[in-house]
Amino acid sequence: MKITLEGARSLGTQLLAAQGVPDDIAADVAEHLVESDRCGYTSHGLSILPTYRNSLQRGHLQAAARAECISDRGGLLVFDGHSGFGQHVGKTVMQAGIDRVRQTGHCILTLRRSHHLGRMGHYGEMAAAAGFVLLSFTNVINRPPMVAPYGGKVARLTTNPLCFAGPMPNGRPPLVVDIATSAVAFNKTRVAAEKGEPLPEGCIIDADGLPTTDASVMFADPPGALLPFGGHKGYALGVVAELLAGVLSGGGTIQPVNPPDGMAVNNMFAVLIDPALEFGMEWKSAEVEGFLDYLHDTPPSPGFDRVQYPGEFEAQHRERNATHLEIAPAIWTSLARLAEALAVPMPAQA
Template sequence: MKLDIQQAITFGQKILIAQGVPVDIAFDVSEHLVTSDQVGYTSHGLSILPTYQKVLANGFIKADGRPELFNDQPAILGFNGNKGFGQHVGKVVIKQAIDRANKHGQCIVTVNNCHHLGRMGYYGEIAAASGMILLAFTNVINREPTVAPYGGATARMTTNPLCFAIPLPNGRPYFIVDMATSSMAINKARVLATKGLKADNGSMIDANGKPTNDPNVLFTNPPGALLPFGAHKGYALGLTAELLAGILTNGGTIQPGNPRLGAAMNNMFAIIINPDLVNKNNNWKDLESNAYIDYLHSCPPQPGIDKVQYPGEYEYNSKVNNNESIEFEDSIWKNISSLATKLNVTL
C-alpha cells in the first residue's frame, strides 16, 4: 500500500483522534511516526499504532497527557510527562530546551513518566535544525526487561537508546546517531517476527540462555532476551543510559522494586549545547568540519560497499527518496488497516 505523506499523517492522526487523543497531540504523534517511515525505520512508524491502541485501551497512556515543568532553573529544565505520548512530550521539551540553550549556551533537560518517545533521531533533527548539539540518554521502565547484561543468561536491562546530533555546514545532512544499546530495538525484532525473517547471529538468546536468530523467542513465555551490541562495550553504554536517565530524571530504573505493568515508559536525560557560544570562531568551525567530512568521504570503500557515509546520511537519503510518499508491505498494512476498520476510520 502506498500513501502520500500528508495522507499518511492525516490517516494516523484520525486513528488517534478516534481513540480520544486531542488533535494537536495526535498530529505530533502521527507526524513523528510518518517521518520514521520516511527515513527507513518501519519499526517506529505507523506500524506501531496497533500497539499504542492496546496500551491506550488499558490506561497506560493518558490520551491528553502533556509535559509539566517541575524543575525550572536558567540552564536546567525538568519535566513530568504525565503518561502522555512520548512523541508529543519529547517534541515540546526539546524545543523548550533549545530556547534555553540559545540564551545560556547549554541546557540540561530531563523528562520522566512519558510513554514511548519513538525514534530518538527525530529529536536530534529538531536540535540540529536549530543549530544545536544534542546528547540524549533514555531508559525504559514499566515493563519486563528485554536485554541480557554482558555474560548474563536472562534479561536485566532494556534497549536504552542513545542519540547524538551535530549540525554540519554547507547544507550537509545532520550528523545523527540514533541507536539502541542492545543488538536491535525490540520493535525491530517484532517487525522481523511479523515478516517471518531471522535476526543476525549473536543478537539474542532464547529462554535457556542459548544463542538463536529466531526473533519469536522474545515473545514466548518465558521469553528470551536481546544481547547488548558490541558485547561489553554496548553493555557499558546501556548501563550509562540506565543510570543517567533513571536516576537524574527521578523516573526510576528497571530494577524489580519499581512497577512493571506491561507498557513501556521512557525517561530521558539530555544536554542541548549551543556550539556558537562554546566556540565563536564560526569560520574555522565550518572549514574544519568540511575538511574532515571530505576526508571521511574520500576513504576507499570495502568490497561490496558503495561509499563511506557518516551517521545521518542514510536517514537523509531515505527521506529524500520518500519525500512524496511511503509504501507499506502487505503484512504491515494489514495490521494498520485492521485497526482503522475497528475504529471506523477511512483513508
C-alpha cells in the same frame, strides 16, 4: 502498498483522534511516526499504532496528557510527561530546551514518566535544525527487561537508546547517531517476527541462553533476550543510560523495587549545546568539512559503494520517500484492522 505522505499523516491523525487524542497531540504523533517511516525505521512508524491502542485501553497511556515543567533553574529544565504520548511530550520538551539554549548557550533537560518517545533521532534532527548539538540518554521502565547483561543468561536491562546529533556545514545532512544499546531494537524484532524474517546473528538468545536468529523467541513464554551491541561495551553504555536517565530524571530504573506492569515508560537525560559558544563558527565549520571529506574519501570495502557519516542514511531515505510511503502488506493489514475497529477510512493507495 503505496500511499502519499499526506494520506499517511491523515491516517495516523484520524486513528488517534478516534481514540480521544486531542487534535494537536494526534498530529504531532502522526508526523513523528510518518517521518520515522520516511527515514527507513518502520519499527517506529505507523506500524506501532495498534500497540498504542492497547496502551490507551489499559490506561497506561494518557491520551490528553502534556509535559509539565516542574523545575526551571536556568540551564536545567526538569519535566514530567504524565504518561502522555512521547512523540508530543518529547517534542514539547526538546523545543523548550532549544528555546533555552538560544538564551543561555546550553541546557540540561530531564524528562520522566513519558510514554514511548519514539525515534530518538527525531529530536536530534530538531536540535540540529536549530543549529545545536544534542546528547541524550534514555531508559525504559515499567515493562519487563529484555536485554541480557554481558555474560548473563536472562534479561536485566532494556534497549536504553543513545542519541547524538548536530548540524553539518554547507547544507550537508545533520549528523544523527540514534542507537539502541542492544544489538537490535525491540520493535525491530516485532517487525521481523511479523514478517517471518530472521535477525542477524549475535542479536538475541532464546530462553535457554542459546544464540538464535528467530525473532519469535522474544514473544515466547518464557521469552528470549536481546544481547547488548558490542559485548561488554554496549552493556556498559546501557548501564550509563539507565543511571543518567533513570536517576537524574527522578523517574527510576528497571530494578525490581519498581515493578513493571507491561507498558513502556521512558525517562531521558539530555544536554543541548550551542556549538558557536566560546569562539566563532568559521574555523569549526572548516574543520568539520575537512573531517567529513576525509571520511568520504575513504576507499570503500568490497560490497560498499562509499563511506557515509551517521545521518546520511536517514537523509537518503527521506529524499527517496519525498512524496509517498511504501507500506509492507503485513503492516497495511494491521492498520486496516485497526481502522475498521475505529471506523476510520483507509487512504487510497497511490
